[in-house]
Amino acid sequence: MAKTAVVIPVSLLMMAGMVLLLVQSDRPQLRPSAAGVAEPAGGSSAELSLFCAASNRAVLEPIRERYERETGHRVQIQYGASQTLLSQLRVAGVADLFLPADDSFLNIARESGLVAEVLPIARMRCGLVVRRGNPSGIRSVSDLLRDGVRLVQANPDATAVGKLARQVLTKQGLWEAAEAATEGFRTTVNDVANDVEVGAADVGIVYDVVLFGRSELEFVEIPELQGAVSQVSVGVTAGSRQPAAALHFARYLSAEDRGLEEYRRQGYVVERGDLWADVPELSVYAGSMLRPAIEETITAFEQREGVRVSRSYNGCGILVAQMKSGQHPDAYFACDMEFMKQVGDLFGPSTAVSQNELVILVPRGNPRGIAGLQDLTQADLRVGIGHEKQCAMGWITQRTFAESGLTTKIMENVTVQTPTGDMLVNQLRTGSLDAAVAYLSNAAGAAEFLDAVQIQGIECSVATQPWAVLRQSRYPLLAHRLFERISSAESQEIFAAEGFRWQLSEGSGLTEPAAGAAVPAAP
Amino acid sequence: MSVGMEQQRRAMTGGRRGPIRDAVFFLVLGGLSSCFVLLIVLLLAADLSFTSSAAFAAALRKPEIQAAFRLTILTCTLAAVLSVWVATPLGYLLSRFRFPGSRIVDVIVDIPIVLPPLVLGLSLLILFHQPFPLTQFFGGGGANSAGLETSTGRPAGWILENWMEDSLGLPVTYRWPAVVLAQFAVSCAFAVRTMRVTFDQINPRAEDVARTLGCTRGQAFLQVALPQAWRGILTAGTISWARALGEFGPILVFAGATRFRTEVLSTSVFLELSVGQLDAAVAVSLMMVLMAVAVLLFLRWLGAGMST
Numbered sequence: 021m022a023k024t025a026v027v028i029p030v031s032l033l034m035m036a037g038m039v040l041l042l043v044q045s046d047r048p049q050l051r052p053s054a055a056g057v058a059e060p061a062g063g064s065s066a067e068l069s070l071f072c073a074a075s076n077r078a079v080l081e082p083i084r085e086r087y088e089r090e091t092g093h094r095v096q097i098q099y100g101a102s103q104t105l106l107s108q109l110r111v112a113g114v115a116d117l118f119l120p121a122d123d124s125f126l127n128i129a130r131e132s133g134l135v136a137e138v139l140p141i142a143r144m145r146c147g148l149v150v151r152r153g154n155p156s157g158i159r160s161v162s163d164l165l166r167d168g169v170r171l172v173q174a175n176p177d178a179t180a181v182g183k184l185a186r187q188v189l190t191k192q193g194l195w196e197a198a199e200a201a202t203e204g205f206r207t208t209v210n211d212v213a214n215d216v217e218v219g220a221a222d223v224g225i226v227y228d229v230v231l232f233g234r235s236e237l238e239f240v241e242i243p244e245l246q247g248a249v250s251q252v253s254v255g256v257t258a259g260s261r262q263p264a265a266a267l268h269f270a271r272y273l274s275a276e277d278r279g280l281e282e283y284r285r286q287g288y289v290v291e292r293g294d295l296w297a298d299v300p301e302l303s304v305y306a307g308s309m310l311r312p313a314i315e316e317t318i319t320a321f322e323q324r325e326g327v328r329v330s331r332s333y334n335g336c337g338i339l340v341a342q343m344k345s346g347q348h349p350d351a352y353f354a355c356d357m358e359f360m361k362q363v364g365d366l367f368g369p370s371t372a373v374s375q376n377e378l379v380i381l382v383p384r385g386n387p388r389g390i391a392g393l394q395d396l397t398q399a400d401l402r403v404g405i406g407h408e409k410q411c412a413m414g415w416i417t418q419r420t421f422a423e424s425g426l427t428t429k430i431m432e433n434v435t436v437q438t439p440t441g442d443m444l445v446n447q448l449r450t451g452s453l454d455a456a457v458a459y460l461s462n463a464a465g466a467a468e469f470l471d472a473v474q475i476q477g478i479e480c481s482v483a484t485q486p487w488a489v490l491r492q493s494r495y496p497l498l499a500h501r502l503f504e505r506i507s508s509a510e511s512q513e514i515f516a517a518e519g520f521r522w523q524l525s526e527g528s529g530l531t532e533p534a535a536g537a538a539v540p541a542a543p
Numbered sequence: 544m545s546v547g548m549e550q551q552r553r554a555m556t557g558g559r560r561g562p563i564r565d566a567v568f569f570l571v572l573g574g575l576s577s578c579f580v581l582l583i584v585l586l587l588a589a590d591l592s593f594t595s596s597a598a599f600a601a602a603l604r605k606p607e608i609q610a611a612f613r614l615t616i617l618t619c620t621l622a623a624v625l626s627v628w629v630a631t632p633l634g635y636l637l638s639r640f641r642f643p644g645s646r647i648v649d650v651i652v653d654i655p656i657v658l659p660p661l662v663l664g665l666s667l668l669i670l671f672h673q674p675f676p677l678t679q680f681f682g683g684g685g686a687n688s689a690g691l692e693t694s695t696g697r698p699a700g701w702i703l704e705n706w707m708e709d710s711l712g713l714p715v716t717y718r719w720p721a722v723v724l725a726q727f728a729v730s731c732a733f734a735v736r737t738m739r740v741t742f743d744q745i746n747p748r749a750e751d752v753a754r755t756l757g758c759t760r761g762q763a764f765l766q767v768a769l770p771q772a773w774r775g776i777l778t779a780g781t782i783s784w785a786r787a788l789g790e791f792g793p794i795l796v797f798a799g800a801t802r803f804r805t806e807v808l809s810t811s812v813f814l815e816l817s818v819g820q821l822d823a824a825v826a827v828s829l830m831m832v833l834m835a836v837a838v839l840l841f842l843r844w845l846g847a848g849m850s851t
Contacts, residue, residue, distance in 0.1 A: 023773070024766070096801055101795075
């Protein structure tokens with residue numbers, strides 16, 4: 021009885037003590053408890069949370085330390101198996117960043133709308149692991165099938181390396197034999213390497229990077245698995261409440277002179293990344309016709325990314341002249357293919373985004389009854405067109421005139437040549453012009469004052485707007501993300517509202533988020 | 544001890560064939576028993592041969608391992624004490640009374656034991672983060688705090704985690720309470736099993752007699768049944784503690800493996816394994832074995848002290 025009287029309060033005290041100690045140990049991370057102030061869940065704004073594949077821990081820890089030292093921001097990293105983290109993201113969704121063992125998980129997350137931006141980091145090569153010195157003398161897949169060679173693999177349904185190996189070997193007709201020769205399938209690539217290290221297997225199919233720091237093991241490249249690589253990328257979650265901070269760390273991770281240094285050191289294949297800057301400034305040159313179509317999108321991009329985009333809108337001829345004189349923007353959104361060609365050597369491959377149609381703009385009600393190019397030759401008509409050297413619009417106008425065979429006659433009526441279409445619209449509105457040849461998009465903002473007359477039967481009256489990123493850009497990945505934003509469905513709606521025709525095929529800006537940006541040099 | 548027993552037996556049987564038969568008996572028994580003991584000893588020996596004292600010391604010096612060590616001790620003990628607190632009354636109820644639904648309760652209590660660990664973790668995660676059914680139709684204050692979730696496309700409704708955080712200031716998921724809860728969910732089930740068997744073995748007569756002498760049910764429980772159940776309570780505590788120490792799956796899913804925050808020793812082993820640090824993983828595992836042995840010995844000693 022006395023014992024009961026002692027033990028009950030003692031055990032209660034013990035519990036209280038434990039809770040106190042636990043709370044204390046958690047204190048540094050504990051936010052000031054929300055007393056009526058509704059703070060967002062999942063950590064204060066100063067602290068980021070990253071869901072990271074356990075396999076990346078050795079790389080991430082030094083990067084995180086450096087980042088915290090350098091910037092003073094804190095990052096909480098939660099390690100686990102990629103599949104587990106993905107389910108956690110799906111159910112609880114409290115992380116700002118997601119860095120799975122390879123891209124396949126990010127693709128799933130992206131398809132389910134859990135992840136917004138994806139930043140490529142590094143690549144891992146697929147090959148064989150053996151004990152140091154390669155005692156079984158394994159050089160090719162046929163060696164794996166020999167009697168007495170114990171082969172283990174990672175599960176081809178649950179793991180990325182297993183999936184990749186199956187895909188590559190199936191193409192060469194080798195999979196069935198390899199599958200039959202496999203002693204066991206493990207749930208992670210590290211289990212495979214562990215099996216070889218403890219001697220439970222002679223050879224396994226792994227990524228080269230899991231062998232970093234394991235002196236007992238050796239990586240063997242075989243011809244059958246040549247070119248089998250997986251991409252490691254980091255994703256910013258769609259539900260993140262601090263996207264700019266999340267992207268700040270994601271940019272640090274994928275920065276050439278920061279995170280990528282560590283990845284390179286630990287044996288990953290690293291492509292070119294952005295250079296690090298706390299607030300990078302991306303410079304974009306764009307034809308002035310594109311301004312209403314992209315300005316809003318760029319502002320939203322700046323806000324989400326926490327970066328600056330300095331944009332220069334002007335007639336494309338002027339922009340090209342500036343670039344030829346040595347000013348090199350990170351990205352160039354040209355009014356027409358022709359004006360991209362002129363500086364094509366500076367830029368990587370270009371992508372056609374939109375099309376704009378050349379029309380004849382007239383005051384509302386069309387008082388002079390203009391129905392086509394022929395009518396621009398009327399006597400006493402004041403016509404405005406774009407300047408052929410200063411802007412794509414002027415150049416296309418001249419080609420259109422030439423096609424119709426009316427150049428000399430119309431040029432007699434031309435009273436003004438401007439570097440941008442907007443100027444023509446203004447002059448029409450003030451009444452100093454009777455007609456102007458400009459883009460349909462120029463009229464989008466002035467539909468109540470102007471009518472547009474289509475130019476029919478002439479193919480070259482349509483301009484195509486391509487986007488390209490500077491080969492020598494300091495921020496190729498950032499520029500690519502801006503492009504993704506411009507390729508998005510919301511942006512497409514703005515383009516349509518501004519009178520542009522959409523040229524990108526469905527999601528073409530999104531199919532290769534990693535490779536497209538990481539290898540701008542590839543054709 | 545066996546020598547003394549031998550002598551006793553010889554004195555009792557007095558025959559010549561007795562010792563031979565006894566020898567065979569002990570040989571068979573000993574042989575069968577040693578299979579298991581030998582297996583465990585060999586496992587430990589294999590672990591020891593795989594690691595070195597240097598690796599062991601290096602692992603112990605790591606601040607994250609030290610933090611994990613501390614967190615493990617605290618959470619396991621808390622989970623074990625909580626389990627005993629819940630399991631003792633529950634075990635008593637199940638053992639002494641037949642109430643409506645007692646069979647069902649009996650089965651429900653066993654569910655954490657048979658549930659795959661990862662499923663348990665996932666269930667906890669869903670419980671804390673998915674809106675409670677029907678709550679989205681009620682609106683009110685609760686829905687407001689949960690309203691934050693709607694931005695990510697989730698249906699609005701009352702969400703346990705948000706309520707814990709906003710009203711109690713105690714975030715659970717990915718924090719230490721999640722570790723304790725995950726450990727508790729499993730270890731309590733084992734404790735209830737143990738306590739139920741304990742009370743089953745205690746004759747209720749003594750309590751009945753106490754009640755005829757004027758005790759209330761509460762007094763009979765506290766002053767008669769409980770003192771007899773000490774060994775069972777200690778065993779329940781031991782089992783809970785050991786179970787919590789080895790708990791891994793639900794913690795990984797529900798509490799994550801964040802350094803210095805929710806990384807316990809079992810998750811340390813997983814993390815070290817997944818980056819190929821086999822010797823560090825083995826060193827941490829051996830540390831867990833040492834801890835477990837220390838706690839078991841302490842509880843045995845405590846139990847011996849209690850029963851005298």
